[in-house]
Amino acid sequence: MxxxxxxxxxxxxxxxxxxxxxxxxxxxxxxxxxxxxxxxxxxxxxxxxxxxxxxxxxxKSHHRAAWKMHAPSGNSAFDSYKAETLKRLEEEQEAFAEFLRRLREAKDKSEFDQFMDDRARRRSEEAREVEPAG
Incomplete structure (x- = not known):
């Protein structure tokens, strides 16, 4: 296609x-x-x-499907497995969200440090240009 x-x-x-x-x-x-x-x-x-x-x-059907996901099936072994799996997936989702937050913070810090380095370099170059040749 x-x-x-x-x-x-x-x-x-x-x-x-x-x-x-x-x-x-x-x-x-x-x-x-x-x-x-x-x-x-x-x-x-x-x-x-x-x-x-x-x-x-x-x-509405989406909300009903989400509710049914947490509803008991009648099979206790399956319900236990489903609860453990959902808990594990929620923990993995939280850990991944935390990873993404730390990654964004590291990227932001890196970009800020680069900006500050460029700024300091420009200022030192400007200072050298302003000084009289001696």
Missing amino acids: TAITAWPGRAENWLDDRGKGAWIAAMVLGFIFFWPVGLALLAYMIWGKGMFGKNCSNR
Whole structure:
């Protein structure tokens, strides 16, 4: 699949990630700039995505799925394994977030040190230029 043929799918995913408001905004902008685009988006939203039907509660189903992830399954061995795995993953996520924070701090310190070194070097060069040749 080439970049030219892949952009509609990427655009659809981008709009889906932002919800109904993004689709509606895209449709309104389509009507403003070139009305056939707005009309095509409206038709796609109504018939292609079922956006205004009963099955469009994507965010609600996502929240329900997240809740079900923590709900007991009835199998105590599996529930125990799931709880341990989720705890381990949360700890790994926290450790990774801490690693990223330390990495950003180190990068910031490195960039600041480089800035200060460059500044000191420029000042010393300027001082040498100002001194009379003797």
